[in-house]
Amino acid sequence: MVSGIERPLDLLNVSKGKEVLVYLKGDKQFAGTLLAFDIHINLVMDNVKEMQNGEVKKNLGLTFLRGDTIICISPASTALKK
Template identity: 45%
Template structure:
């Protein structure tokens, strides 16, 4: 019945901009470069957002999957 799996979405957005909501209340936006089975994600040109406003430029980051609430194509 089910033809896709959630991680297929991650494969599709490699090289594209994503928006990530974190458990600590902040959000991160950046270009997805790679991910693994724990949802650890490398983002390039990452930016930290607070209430939708740019808070700081982070450059390339490796984000631990356990901090993520959701990921969305930006």
């Protein structure tokens, strides 16, 4: 799966339609399906769950995330395999 990642945005591109875990500044975590992104790393995710200490704090559904609050984005499938 790692093959084909030449530039950082390539990982976002191959993650469209898949589950991702997003860390935000201020210790928030959002889990959901990545639908869209742009060069500012603004995202739209679906079925978003706001997580806290591994538990679902709130269901947010479809959500626009502003790029400058994002620390990292990780496809869930790659975390499970490790």
